Amino acid sequence: MDKALLEKFKDTLHTNGMKCTPARLSIFKEIYSSSEHFDADEIYFRMRQEKKSVSRATVYRTLDLLVENGFVSKVNVGASQVHFENTLAQEHHEHLVCTQCGKVIEFRNDMIEKQQDKICKKFGFFPTKHNLIIFGLCDKCQLRDN
């Protein structure tokens, strides 16, 4: 995990008058230790396995804080829990989600991005974020059963 990133997080905490606690730092590191999507409980369990336990409440509170400050973003993959992914270690992208096996494919398309800007301009809308998610069947699941 990138050292500059950790510094940026510490800065954010500092400039917002928030304390730089061990819990926050280790949650941050855990999240930035991979680029996979995750939910709150996954982080909670991964951390206890690594003997760096924090309470669920703190995981949720820290996730909020990270979303609020742009380090993490919410990803709707049609699950009952909110899913997240870190934002600064990877480029902005959208998702294809297989409703059969859960596989997630990421993609990026500049034309779609541009059209969105165009649309926002048309409506005098100031966009802050967006999600495009396409549900369907991945190549493998199309071959399996009906």
Place this chain on the structure above:
Amino acid sequence: MDKALLEKFKDTLHTNGMKCTPARLSIFKEIYSSSEHFDADEIYFRMRQEKKSVSRATVYRTLDLLVENGFVSKVNVGASQVHFENTLAQEHHEHLVCTQCGKVIEFRNDMIEKQQDKICKKFGFFPTKHNLIIFGLCDKCQLRDN
């Protein structure tokens, strides 16, 4: 509300071996009485006001059934409850959602649709549905406050 649409619903019930009950019919009519977005509880309360009470469980069960059969689709507007909108009384579209006042603007963009097809082809992905939602500030909310 369109009579042919109600017949189509009855047909669907029939061909799927489901019973055509008063509860289902009145929930269907309620949903197709407007093109607004709604959540399960809204339908529940609207119906008791109109003295056509059904239980919450039945509202949820009927909504599932309607989604399953393409009469209604889920709309993610960033709320804690699942939102819905009817699909057959209006064209497919995407959403702009103002995070300040909750205003929802609907739009349609063929180029975005085409690009999605292209992407799915590229990944051998068979799309069944998609959601594009852009969060931000509507024109009015940009003028208000900071």
Place this chain on the structure above:
DNA sequence: ACTGTAATTGAAACTCATTCTCATTTAGAA
């Protein structure tokens, strides 16, 4: 029209992700 029966319903119990409460601990300013 009448019957039998499986589907549907309502009420209430339940689930489970997330949020809240509050007593205790702690980061970090002075």
Place this chain on the structure above:
DNA sequence: TTCTAAATGAGAATGAGTTTCAATTACAGT
């Protein structure tokens, strides 16, 4: 080192949605 507001953990609470189950009902077959 001291002080204090912020953060934490444990567990209670919330709330959307689901499940259970006994009672009701649509409707296929007579």
